Amino acid sequence: MENTAPLMSLKKVNMYFKKPGSVLKDSNIHVLRDIDLDIYPGEIVALVGESGCGKTTLGKIITGLYRPTKGDIFFNGENVSGLFNKKINSFNQVQFIQQDGYAALNPVRTIYQSLYAPIKTHNKKLKKAEIDKKIDELMNLVGLIPAEQFLIKYPHQLSGGQRQRILMARAISLEPKLIVADEPVSMIDVSLRLSLLNLMKDLNKKLNMSFVYISHDLSTTRYIAESGRVVVMYLGEIIETGKIGDVIANPRHPYTRALIQAVPIPDPDYKANEDLPLKSMELGNIEHRHIGCGFCNRCPYFEDICTQKVNYVHTETSDVLCNNLNKVPTGAVYKTYNK
Ligand SMILES: Nc1ncnc2c1ncn2[C@@H]1O[C@H](COP(=O)(O)OP(=O)(O)OP(=O)(O)O)[C@@H](O)[C@H]1O
Ligand SMILES: [Mg+2]
Structure with a gap:
């Protein structure tokens, strides 16, 4: 990958939202902090982190x-920073599949109409019969068969x-x-x-389509991005990134270790929380984030300096935003996880 140019690069991306209902000038919520991220052609990048950490905003x-x-x-x-909503999307080169499928579809259009319109706009030369054929193939591809039964319905x-x-x-x-x-599969039957x-995965292989897969479910993440990269977020920051196999086998940031530890494992020898006793089980709050490391109030390894600043460390397996990696245990969280 390193020899290929990235398809997309984010450089020091920050996002502030106005606090709802507030008129004060300095009442913005700092939702994304200095995000640097490259996405390569044909790559699957999994974006994980707890609720409210900024995954959808980044997406x-x-x-x-x-x-x-x-x-x-x-x-x-x-x-393309200044071309918000125009250039990238007008070429339809980047598509977003929303977390809330209901809000994303026009309620007064049938499924057929919702699929037909963008294809026609994208390729004006296509005739109706050709578009119909394409819609039929797409419905087959996503497993909605027989297509006619679904196409006439409303969302x-x-x-x-x-x-x-x-x-x-x-x-x-x-x-x-x-x-x-x-979160494309969160509402779908197991x-x-x-x-x-x-x-x-198929589309990624056959069409070399890149995917950013947003989820807080590590098992589906591991499955979809088995040869891809994982990007772990905490309170609006990327705190660890590396090959997913490496990060899951040997998580380095205390939060990543806790996150992987929280995945239920059918292993009678495994004792939850043995590895990493977090100081607090309370979820982080993006509106009341510390200066320095956002994780320091929960981290068992924190030192005073962590409340002032935090730096990235390159380890053998991942890039980690942590001052005290020398204190964090290394190795597998579960003895049996990689069986
Ligand atoms: N349009 C908005 N205006 C103001 N605040 C917002 C807006 N969108 C998101 N936020 C705030 O930004 C933070 C990050 O939200 P975001 O939806 O990106 O999180 P998320 O990681 O996708 O969470 P989840 O896993 O629950 O989907 C939250 O605190 C949220 O309340
Ligand atoms: Mg979200």
Whole structure:
């Protein structure tokens, strides 16, 4: 990957939101902090972290749906930071699959209409019969068969999982270079999850489509991005990034270790929380974040300096935002995890 140019690069991207209902000038919430991220052609990047840490916001910035407050975005080497919502999306090169499938579909359009319109706009020369054929293929691809049965319906007449598949079909129909999928399988039956994850993996292989897969579920993350990269976020920052196999086998940031530890493992020898006694189980709050390291109030290894500043450390397996890595245990969180 290192020899290839990135498809997309984020440089020191910051995002502030206005605190709802507040009129004070300095009442902004600093939701993303100095995000540096490269996404390579054909790569699967998994973005994980607890609720409210800024995953969706980052996903929307990557797809051009939000303009960052500060920082630069490059697409195929071109600075597109000022082209918010126009250039990247008008070429349909980056597509976003929303967390909430219901809100993403027009309630007064049938599924057929919701799929037809973007394909027609994208490729005006296509005839109706050709578009119909394409829609049929897409419905097959996402496993909604027989297609006719679903195409005549309105969004509210479908299940959450079916809507998510329609969103996937619509995103793929524009043959983008990059799809950002925000919790795409969270509303889907466990039995169907695997097929949708496999679909994304297939598209990634066959069409060399890059994916940013947003999730807080490490098991699906591990499955979809088995040869890809994981980016772990905490309170608006990237705190660890590396190859997913390496990071899961040997997490280095105390939070990543805690996150992996929290995945239930069917192992009678495993004792939860033995490895890392967090000081507090309370979730972090992005609005009341410390200066320095955002994790310091929960971290068992913190030192006074952590409340002032924090630096990235390059380890053999990952890049980690932590001052005290020498104190954090190394090695597998679970003896049996990699069986
Ligand atoms: N449009 C907005 N205006 C103001 N605050 C917002 C807005 N969108 C998100 N936020 C705030 O930004 C923070 C990050 O939200 P975001 O939706 O990116 O988190 P997330 O990691 O996707 O969470 P989840 O896992 O629950 O989906 C939250 O504190 C949220 O309340
Ligand atoms: Mg989200």
